[in-house]
Amino acid sequence: MTDKAQIAGTPSILVRGIGLDIRKEAVFRMAFRMNRKANYSLLEADDHQVPDVAIADLDSPDGLAEADKFRKENPGIPLLATTVVPNSFPQFVTLTKPIRMETLFPALEQLLRPSPMTRELPLQQPAEPVEQVQNTAAAATPAKLSTSVQQPPPAREKPSFDPNQIEFFDPEQGLLALVQRAIRDQIPVGIVDRRNGRLLWRILPEQGKVDASVSMEEAQAIFREGEENLVLRDGASFADNDSVHSMTVTEYLWQIHAIAADGRLSKKIPLNRPVKLRRWPNLTRLYPLPEALRLAAFLARSPASPALTIRMLQVQPQALLNFLAAADALQLLEYSPASGVASEPAIPSSTLAEAQRPSPAKRGFLGRLLAKIAGL
Amino acid sequence: MREDNKIVFTGPVGAGKTSAISAISDVPIISTDAKASDMTINRKGHTTVAMDYGILHLGDKSKVHLYGTPGQERFDFMWDILTSGGLGLILMLDNTRPNPQKDMHFFLHAFKDYIADVPVVLGISKTDLNPRPNTADYAKMLAEVSQDLHMLNPVPPIFEVDGRNKEDVKNLVMALLFSIDPGLGMLP
Numbered sequence: 001m002t003d004k005a006q007i008a009g010t011p012s013i014l015v016r017g018i019g020l021d022i023r024k025e026a027v028f029r030m031a032f033r034m035n036r037k038a039n040y041s042l043l044e045a046d047d048h049q050v051p052d053v054a055i056a057d058l059d060s061p062d063g064l065a066e067a068d069k070f071r072k073e074n075p076g077i078p079l080l081a082t083t084v085v086p087n088s089f090p091q092f093v094t095l096t097k098p099i100r101m102e103t104l105f106p107a108l109e110q111l112l113r114p115s116p117m118t119r120e121l122p123l124q125q126p127a128e129p130v131e132q133v134q135n136t137a138a139a140a141t142p143a144k145l146s147t148s149v150q151q152p153p154p155a156r157e158k159p160s161f162d163p164n165q166i167e168f169f170d171p172e173q174g175l176l177a178l179v180q181r182a183i184r185d186q187i188p189v190g191i192v193d194r195r196n197g198r199l200l201w202r203i204l205p206e207q208g209k210v211d212a213s214v215s216m217e218e219a220q221a222i223f224r225e226g227e228e229n230l231v232l233r234d235g236a237s238f239a240d241n242d243s244v245h246s247m248t249v250t251e252y253l254w255q256i257h258a259i260a261a262d263g264r265l266s267k268k269i270p271l272n273r274p275v276k277l278r279r280w281p282n283l284t285r286l287y288p289l290p291e292a293l294r295l296a297a298f299l300a301r302s303p304a305s306p307a308l309t310i311r312m313l314q315v316q317p318q319a320l321l322n323f324l325a326a327a328d329a330l331q332l333l334e335y336s337p338a339s340g341v342a343s344e345p346a347i348p349s350s351t352l353a354e355a356q357r358p359s360p361a362k363r364g365f366l367g368r369l370l371a372k373i374a375g376l
Numbered sequence: 377m378r379e380d381n382k383i384v385f386t387g388p389v390g391a392g393k394t395s396a397i398s399a400i401s402d403v404p405i406i407s408t409d410a411k412a413s414d415m416t417i418n419r420k421g422h423t424t425v426a427m428d429y430g431i432l433h434l435g436d437k438s439k440v441h442l443y444g445t446p447g448q449e450r451f452d453f454m455w456d457i458l459t460s461g462g463l464g465l466i467l468m469l470d471n472t473r474p475n476p477q478k479d480m481h482f483f484l485h486a487f488k489d490y491i492a493d494v495p496v497v498l499g500i501s502k503t504d505l506n507p508r509p510n511t512a513d514y515a516k517m518l519a520e521v522s523q524d525l526h527m528l529n530p531v532p533p534i535f536e537v538d539g540r541n542k543e544d545v546k547n548l549v550m551a552l553l554f555s556i557d558p559g560l561g562m563l564p
């Protein structure tokens with residue numbers, strides 16, 4: 001920690017632990033390392049240097065007796081007693097558990113300040129802990145933060161989205177419908193490209209798996225050449241030189257629906273009525289669709305229509321429509337107005353977008369973090 | 377140090393917390409050892425006695441602290457130190473444990489105040505050793521377990537992960553960030 005380097009030259013404040021078990025000692029050590037304002041150091045049990053301050057756990061088996069003994073033997077050394085029942089120990093300066101960094105260090109500073117120490121302590125005025133607490137509180141409630149953002153929302157570029165240009169596809173017709181039925185009825189089938197007789201997928205519903213001889217990209221190309229080239233056929237087998245890989249039925253449904261959608265909206269899904277994500281797709285084990293994490297987070301948070309989602313998130317319409325098709329195939333979406341989903345709020349979309357966002361500074365920070373993680 | 381720049385990894389013993397932090401940390405992770413006063417580099421096969429600590433540097437001198445809690449359930453004392461403020465919670469559950477629902481219940485309730493303010497993400501590990509329950513089952517468990525909780529994100533990401541796999545861990549963290557703000561990283 002570079003923070004630590006700044007105070008590396010300053011003398012340590014030696015801390016004696018009283019009644020701390022090894023794990024509590026370990027946590028105090030960690031907390032001391034994390035604190036950059038002063039160089040606290042917890043003494044080992046066999047280190048007999050005179051401490052500057054002591055911390056006792058009164059709730060541990062011998063904590064109270066040891067704390068009493070320490071005080072008798074070291075009347076000049078301040079002692080901070082930690083306990084869940086501070087009222088039971090009026091004879092001690094107590095810090096109520098749970099112990100937090102924000103209260104621990106100010107308490108230690110306060111104890112150390114008036115004591116007649118022989119050495120200069122590298123303590124500062126307790127201005128920073130206050131600031132720290134505020135930072136913490138603000139960070140903990142990103143959603144609420146935005147109410148205090150006074151600036152008007154920055155002008156947003158209008159996404160190039162024209163509802164009239166949206167194309168549709170029907171997942172309940174054609175190949176997709178046949179695949180769904182085979183899975184539902186547990187009938188093993190093969191999907192063959194009839195132009196060359198090549199077996200592309202063999203669906204084995206009882207085993208919950210699909211064997212494939214084509215990649216996602218190849219499948220996409222084949223679909224674009226015409227879905228009518230694909231037919232169901234049982235009894236077909238893979239060619240010897242095919243490299244066959246297996247996936248779960250769930251993985252298959254996810255990718256075949258995204259491929260079939262190809263930037264079009266499923267006829268089942270309303271463009272202007274709210275869609276909600278019931279639960280997240282298991283995205284680490286599914287073919288990665290562009291913007292899937294972002295779209296899932298958005299639709300899990302609150303229902304929004306596809307039209308509103310495109311406007312607010314400024315995603316490519318195709319990315320959203322493919323995601324919706326894939327998620328719907330796994331029955332993760334809820335969108336019938338009869339199912340109790342609230343209708344779309346009548347708030348202008350730009351206002352809504354801003355109201356749900358953390359402050360610009362926080363967004364900048366989170367954006368950098370996102371870029372960092374994505375690039376790892 | 378800005379206290380709010382931290383992500384907390386929690387979960388039962390052996391769920392992969394230490395592995396996950398190691399997979400993405402910019403520095404060799406520091407594990408707090410019970411005996412030694414010095415930082416010790418964590419070795420595989422060890423249980424974390426107190427805490428794990430890793431860092432992500434963001435280039436502009438700011439950084440994100442990655443903390444792992446110990447798996448043992450009785451040390452909630454430490455979690456209080458760890459969880460004042462922060463970006464969110466990553467709960468890792470081990471699919472080979474006898475009762476993952478009980479683990480989920482325990483950890484979500486142990487962090488109930490925290491996850492009222494920050495999002496939580498669930499990573500299910502060791503599905504290579506035991507494929508069931510699956511993520512759909514976990515979503516059902518969550519509905520039962522979280523009835524008395526007020527979660528900032530009541531529909532959290534639930535992903536299968538291998539704690540040793542960097543891509544999986546990256547996805548967990550990115551899902552956490554998008555849960556804070558789905559608009560992150562888009563044009564301003």
Ligand SMILES: Nc1nc2c(ncn2[C@@H]2O[C@H](COP(=O)(O)OP(=O)(O)OP(=O)(O)O)[C@@H](O)[C@H]2O)c(=O)[nH]1
Pocket residue numbers: 387388389390391392393394395396420421422423424425445446447448501502503504505537538539540
């Ligand atoms: N097979 C398998 N092993 C895993 C997976 N994730 C982690 N492991 C292994 O499981 C063991 C425990 O992982 P750790 O990262 O130490 O777990 P932890 O959560 O830090 O455990 P504690 O510190 O004891 O609470 C290690 O040997 C890892 O390599 C997984 O998804 N599958």
Ligand SMILES: [Mg+2]
Pocket residue numbers: 393394395422423424428444
């Ligand atoms: Mg560990």
